[in-house]
Amino acid sequence: MSFPEFPGPLFTDLYELTMAAGYFDRQLDDTATFSLFVRSHPKRGYYVAAGLQEVVDALTRFHFSDEEIDWLQQTGRFNRDFLAHLSTLRFTGDVIAMAEGEIFFSDEPVLEVSAPLIQAQIVETYLINTVGVSSLLATKAARCVHAAAGRPVVDFSLRRTQGSHAGMTVARSAYIAGFSATSNVLAGKIWGIPISGTMAHSFVTAFESETEAFEAYANLFPDSAVLLIDTYDTLQGARNAAIVGNSMKKKGKALLGVRLDSGDMVTLSRQVRRILDDAGLSDVKIFASSGFDEYALERLIAGGARIDAFGVGTRMGVSADAPYLDMIYKMVRVGKRDVRKVSEGKITLAGEKQVFRQHADDGGFLGDTIGMRGESLNGTTPLLRPVMEKGRPMGPMPTLEEIRSRFARNFERLDNCHKRLSNPEPYPVRVSDRLAALQERV
Template identity: 40%
Template sequence: MNTSALFTDFYELTMAQGYWKHGLDTEAVFDMFFRRHPFHGGFSVFAGLDPLLAILESIRFHQDDLAWLESQGIFETGFLRYLEDFRFKGDIWSVDEGETIFPQVPLLRIHAGLVEAQIIEGLVLNTINFQSLIATKSSRVSMAARNGAVMEFGLRRAQGFNGAMSASRASFIGGSAATSNALAAKDLGIPAMGTMAHSWVMAFPSEREAFEAYADMYPKGTTLLIDTYDTLASGLWNAIAVGRRLAEQGRSIGIRLDSGDIDYLSRKVREALDKNGLENATIVVSNELDEEIIERLVSEAAPVDVWGVGTHLVTGGKEASFSGVYKLAAVKRDGSMEATMKFSDNPEKTTNPGVKEAYRLFDENGMAIADVLALSDEKIEMGVMKTFYHPSLDPRRFSFASCREPKRLLERVMAGGKRLRPPLALEVIRERRAASLASFDHTFLRFLNPHVYKVSVTEELRKLKLGFVERFRGVNPAS
């Protein structure tokens, strides 16, 4: 796989030529972080790392890419020759994929030449933002389902081919148990799951014949869609007839509802199944589900075993994007690295300068209580009382000594443009996500008015940031 480096915003290329022309292709450090949780939530899930690293290992400009750039009439021949040999040769530190993440904490720290680091910005954000959005959504849906299984049914509603594949991957990381996307199941090792469509039922002379034929073909997993004609008057009783025949053979069935009042219908279906000796039959529901609908149905004890979630899972539903950004944190000048900072009247958009580490602190029970940003030469040690500050420079602060060994969140995953470890199985990343979420109190994870998790900076980082603020405020644009 050789990915075109043209998968970037056009202005990255015009800036890259400017860096090259002015001799500014020096070492730089960029942070990728995000500003707010999606879905008005209290947590997010990091996803997309392995696909990103795979692309970065192979990214380059092909001859037709360079010919197109030349045709634009603004790129110099020398710069195009420079791009002929373009490869990403940088180093990357990253949060573990599947980790629970919070605003302002660097998810990726990229050390590379300024041209390289600038050109890959769009790719980094496109890959991480979408998969983190969907992994977060999937986590919320799975949490809402509690003991019920979540199946990702979103292929036909996903935003294009790559959107569907990426969404299936991220959904599985987030907690869905299987996918309807056959190619994703094959390529990514996700369990495949499917029922039947209304067209199967309509293609047969009768609903009963359609059910019988399907059950005979797939004896180990028969789920019958009962709402093609009349759910309670027809579909349910034809399914029960087939189910009773299969029960005599030691086999069980599933019933799928894809329309109507799920609460009411699932209760009527469960009652009829149980009265006819089909207590082991499962009820699968779908139809525009999201975490809010599922949470309500679960709280009302609707007898649903499996939740098929499509549109709202693979698109993010009400949330169109993840708020990840990519900002310059340091650049080499005169042989040494100098911190840089973007200043804004909006405190949320003022960045944290310098090469930084991120640590997670824990209480005596091993529960996470805060993430702390520190300069790379600082250490956060267990049992040492320190004062930490709000990253927006408001006066809020707190003093704390981590009762457990602080967890260093950023680990080196790529050196010289080569990944340092093979890709992880998705099941491993999925289990990591579950373990990470389990280390947070439920108040941070609840959907309604979640408690705000602390993200703070050390005193040294705060001083560096304040120094930049004073410098910027002292600038007279007219001078």
């Protein structure tokens, strides 16, 4: 299991380093706690935590190479003592975090770092970026899984993700959120995610005729052939696929499916279903892909489309309706002082925190309380668990399958009213009395 390589400690905003130099100069290197959380998002009723494994890997490996220090020195911005300090820096802090696959809500910390101030500051950019994009995409994918209402959903987004790292992240995040497979071969190799794929229009056009292309493909992949039928004319394509399907039958094989990739999916899927059924091929599945997102899936299913599985691409892969989370990382305590930023209506909760979840007897989520780290609230489950201590991971991280199962369990327990694609009912999140009192004091 490995991610695209950690780009190293220079993958950071310059101000993290200039601030660190400022702290170093004033010998301000007390332990500080920073809280990572999402402010509200108008289009999201919940978020899916992801990215923790990658963060723990990176923090474990965190150090400046000699070459990096030399380059920083050449910028002329930093003095020798500070650079000497950086050259020996390792991450020695503690991290508590929600496990990947947990569901969280606005203002709830998903992760808190407690480390010497300089370390905790320098990792800011990387933490926001990594947990941010992983959770963004897991959340978007969960919405698609919900909208598909039990039908399999496959990640087809690789070609249009925002770069290669996002392309890997979306495959992993979508799998966590319940996607059945990905088209991304490298994600199959690295993480064992099932891979899926058939043919593009170019394959069909590379042959003299559509039927010839179908036959060539079916002969080569007799157990997994899905034929793309919309290159020329979708209904004729369905008839050609039916001919190939029936000739496979005679050889004791079965055509797995056909794929629609354009046009009016409700009408076409029903017409294609009839063509296949009339040809005695009612086991042949209809796959569809065509710029789908969760809203399209919901509409298609409501409209009576006869689609057995969905390929979901670009709009999911970039979370097109909400392409970023307002994820922030704020200092909440330094030394023995709880701190907060209060300006222009953006309020941050001071102090080291815990998120407590209350469950119904059947496991359903009733509501959360953001409390102080040391509090214990009867009948609730704390969601932030220690994952690193003094810079070391605390035991093995869960496997991807475990994370996926955790999410599936959680998602069942979240009431559907919070999962509505538009105007979801707000999930109840309150602040504990003790944490509220602390805010008054700060």
